[in-house]
Structure formats: C-alpha cells, structure tokens
Amino acid sequence: xxxxxxxxxxxxxxxxxxxxxxxxxxxxxxxxxxxxxxxxxxxxxxxxxxxxxxxxxxxxxxxxxxxxxxxxxxxxxxxxxxxxxxxxxxxxxxxxxxxxxxxxxxxxxxxxxxxxxxxxxxxxxxxxxxxxxxxxxxxxxxxxxxxxxxxxxxxxxxxxxxxxxxxxxxxxxxxxxxxxxxxxxxxxxxxxxxxxxxxxxxxxxxxxxxxxxxxxxxxxxxxxxxxxxxxxxxxxxxxxxxxxxxxxxxxxxxxxxxxxxxxxxxxxxxxxxxxxxxxxxxxxxxxxxxxxxxxxxxxxxxxxxxxxxxxxxxxxxxxxxxxxxxxxxxxxxxxxxxxxxxxxxxxxxxxxxxxxxxxxxxxxxxxxxxxxxxxxxxxxxxxxxxxxxxxxxxxxxxxxxxxxxxxxxxxxxxxxxxxxxxxxxxxxxxxxxxx
Numbered sequence: 475x476x477x478x479x480x481x482x483x484x485x486x487x488x489x490x491x492x493x494x495x496x497x498x499x500x501x502x503x504x505x506x507x508x509x510x511x512x513x514x515x516x517x518x519x520x521x522x523x524x525x526x527x528x529x530x531x532x533x534x535x536x537x538x539x540x541x542x543x544x545x546x547x548x549x550x551x552x553x554x555x556x557x558x559x560x561x562x563x564x565x566x567x568x569x570x571x572x573x574x575x576x577x578x579x580x581x582x583x584x585x586x587x588x589x590x591x592x593x594x595x596x597x598x599x600x601x602x603x604x605x606x607x608x609x610x611x612x613x614x615x616x617x618x619x620x621x622x623x624x625x626x627x628x629x630x631x632x633x634x635x636x637x638x639x640x641x642x643x644x645x646x647x648x649x650x651x652x653x654x655x656x657x658x659x660x661x662x663x664x665x666x667x668x669x670x671x672x673x674x675x676x677x678x679x680x681x682x683x684x685x686x687x688x689x690x691x692x693x694x695x696x697x698x699x700x701x702x703x704x705x706x707x708x709x710x711x712x713x714x715x716x717x718x719x720x721x722x723x724x725x726x727x728x729x730x731x732x733x734x735x736x737x738x739x740x741x742x743x744x745x746x747x748x749x750x751x752x753x754x755x756x757x758x759x760x761x762x763x764x765x766x767x768x769x770x771x772x773x774x775x776x777x778x779x780x781x782x783x784x785x786x787x788x789x790x791x792x793x794x795x796x797x798x799x800x801x802x803x804x805x806x807x808x809x810x811x812x813x814x815x816x817x818x819x820x821x822x823x824x825x826x827x828x829x830x831x832x833x834x835x836x837x838x839x840x841x842x843x844x845x846x847x848x849x850x851x852x853x854x855x856x857x858x859x860x861x862x863x864x865x866x867x868x869x870x871x872x873x874x875x876x877x878x879x880x881x882x883x884x885x886x887x888x889x890x891x892x893x894x895x896x897x898x899x900x901x902x903x904x905x906x907x908x909x
Contacts, residue, residue: 493846494531494539500844501543501557510739510837510853514550522549553809553835553866554853561847565658570624570648571597572661572679574712574807577618578880580607582635584618587880590712590807592679595661600632600644605883607635624648626656637884663689666696673899674703674796675892678713678723681811685767686719690760693722697794705899706796708815709803711829711891715810715836718786722760723815725789727800727824731758734786734818737838737855747862756785785860786814799902800825801895804870805878809833816870817859826898827872829891834869874898 526546533539543557572595575586586608610633611622626649649656819825837853
C-alpha cells in the first residue's frame with residue numbers, strides 16, 4: 475500500500491491509496507443518495523467513473539487529487555457541484571475579487587477579460603476595470619480554460635493590460651482577518667443613484683446570507699432614497715445569487731403578493747404538481763431585523779423537517795411610481811437567486827430585460843463531508859417557477875440583446891448596456907409625447 479503526503483494549503487495530511495478509493499466511493503454514494511437528478515447517474519456516468527477512477531486513485535498531489543475529482547464531476551454538466559478541502563484557503567475570482575470575466579482572443583493570445591467588477595471589492599480597490607485583460611497571477615501565465623485561483627491570507631500579484639493598453643502590476647489582498655478566521659473583502663452590496671430627474675438606478679452585487687435581512691434592508695433603503703422616480707433600472711449584471719433577499723427585489727416589481735416559485739428535491743414527483751403546489755407553505759416576508767429570524771424557524775421547522783417544499787411569494791409592498799416602467803440589466807454571469815428575479819419578471823410581464831442571456835444555473839444545494847477533510851458540494855433540488863419552468867440549463871433570453879463588447883469598453887469606456895437601458899426609457903418618453 476503506497477502513501478502519499480498531500481500538502482493541502484493550511485494543513486498536511488497523509489492519504490493512502492485506500493483513503494483515495496474510500497473518498498471516491500463516498501462521493502459516489504452521496505450522489506446516488508442525494509443528487510437532484512438520479513437519471514443523470516446513468517450508464518454514461520458509470521463509464522465516466524471507471525474512466526476517471528485510475529487518475530483519481532493514483533493522484534499524488536492535493537491539486538491533482540482535487541482536480542481529478544472535479545474533472546469527473548464535470549461529466550454531469552451540472553451547476554453547484556464541486557469537490558474541495560475544507561481548509562483550502564483559496565477561491566475563484568468571483569469570490570476573491572468580486573469580479574468575473576469572459577474568454578476571448580486578444581492581441582496577447584486567448585485571455586480572460588474582466589467583465590463585471592463590483593465596487594468596493596478587491597479588484598475594484600486594486601484599480602481593475604471592465605475590459606482589462608488578465609495576463610499573469612503571481613507571475614504565472616493564465617490562459618483559458620484554466621481559471622485563476624487566489625490564496626487567502628496573503629497578497630496576490632496580478633498583471634493585466636489596462637484599458638489604456640499599458641501593462642500594470644497590482645497587489646491584491648482578497649481577504650482580511652475577522653476574529654480567528656479570514657473573510658473576503660465584500661463589495662458594496664447595493665449601489666443607487668439618480669440617472670436623471672425621473673430615472674433611478676439600483677445595482678445589487680449579490681444576496682449574501684440565507685435570509686439576507688441586512689441586504690434586503692439596504693435594497694429597501696436604496697429604493698426609498700431615490701424618491702418618487704417614475705422609471706427604474708435594476709442592475710443584476712455579475713450577480714451570481716445567494717439567498718432569499720432576492721425576494722425583496724421581486725417585491726419591488728409588483729404591488730401584490732404573487733407566488734414566485736419553489737424547489738423540489740429528488741424524492742418528489744411532478745405528476746400532480748399544479749394541484750400539490752397550492753398546499754405548500756408560503757414564505758411571504760423577510761423579517762425587518764435578524765432578531766426576528768427565530769420566528770421563521772418556528773414557523774417553517776415542520777415543513778423543513780418533513781422536506782416539504784416552501785413557496786416564495788412577494789411581500790405585497792404596495793404600488794410604486796415606477797411600476798410598469800422597470801428595466802432589469804442582466805448578463806452571462808447573472809445566476810442563481812438573481813435568475814429567479816429575471817424569470818419572475820418574465821413570467822409576470824413586470825419589466826423589460828436588457829443585456830445578455832443569463833447563466834442558466836439555479837439549483838438548491840448543500841455540501842457534505844466525504845472523508846479526510848474533503849467535502850462534496852452537490853445540488854439536491856431543482857428550482858421551479860410558479861408556472862413550472864426549470865431554469866437549470868435554460869438561460870433566460872433578454873427582450874433586447876445587448877452584448878458586452880470588451881473592445882468597445884476598452885476604447886471608449888462606455889457601458890453600452892446601461893446606455894441602451896437609458897435610451898429605452900427616453901425612446902418611450904419621446905413616443906408618448908408624439909402620440
């Protein structure tokens with residue numbers, strides 16, 4: 475029996491061949507028991523397991539073991555699925571930098587180009603802007619499809635080509651100590667401003683927390699502070715989701731209490747769903763303060779214990795002056811809870827959707843221990859809109875397609891998607907005056 479020392483960042487562990495085999499078997503058993511789509515675990519999947527097994531069980535480094543496991547999981551073509559070590563202090567650019575990017579050919583070869591950079595995040599603090607071309611991370615060339623990862627607890631050096639075509643090198647600190655732990659530098663969750671006398675703009679970076687009381691209150695405060703604007707742009711570009719705070723945005727789209735959707739785990743069928751969903755308990759209000767969360771626990775504990783689905787329903791905030799004159803800005807990185815907003819708006823004709831098609835990634839998920847400090851993140855339920863649509867693998871198409879043109883952004887520094895949304899309202903105003 476061979477033993478390989480594996481230096482996972484932050485710890486040193488010993489894994490035998492038997493350990494690697496056991497971890498793989500634990501992952502496979504967990505998928506069989508809890509994966510949201512059992513039909514995907516078919517003969518093709520079993521063949522993929524046997525094809526990847528020798529690589530997984532012979533991996534000699536932590537990166538190789540983790541990568542081999544994730545290469546296998548990628549065969550399921552499913553979001554919210556991954557394998558990682560619980561003490562691996564590294565993260566993707568989305569979490570570490572509060573930024574995301576797209577891949578394209580550039581004068582420097584195929585590269586990652588920054589698309590969404592959230593204000594207040596680590597990338598924005600370092601001076602990175604949309605359109606910048608990433609070259610190297612800690613001196614190492616990064617070429618798609620390889621994604622850069624960023625260690626927590628130490629500075630990372632990024633080399634990129636700024637929009638003035640000058641190469642720049644910056645140091646980025648992606649996390650700061652908080653007590654005994656490290657916490658990512660969080661972007662400004664909600665930004666708002668008036669773009670004209672009668673036009674308000676609200677950008678939401680993400681929806682942290684399961685319930686998200688604090689960000690929900692920030693959203694409400696931002697809308698209130700805009701005053702009596704009659705047109706509203708809600709910017710969800712680069713918003714990769716989070717928790718139930720997205721319900722607050724949906725509640726600003728309509729005056730009424732309207733059912734939004736629900737998640738079903740693998741044990742429930744959809745045979746009588748149109749009738750059965752009417753009996754599901756409904757989540758109808760985000761509490762005003764975290765101190766009220768225990769009441770939610772009491773109310774929904776029986777449903778959660780019995781694995782019963784819970785319907786999200788808008789809060790009934792009443793009429794707003796901008797109702798019927800709302801634009802949602804979206805792009806390829808708009809995902810998860812943010813996509814719930816877009817789908818809800820589309821099903822109920824509550825806004826005009828402008829930008830790129832969304833990510834098509836919306837599942838309920840969890841993570842479980844699979845041995846030696848490793849964890850498996852896996853989707854356990856599919857999200858259904860109230861009218862029965864499933865968003866996983868089915869991006870929402872915008873009403874007006876306006877792609878992110880990184881070359882234009884580099885040369886003109888203009889935000890063509892936002893400009894299009896502003897012109898959309900101005901065009902409607904001109905048409906109304908002409909009639």
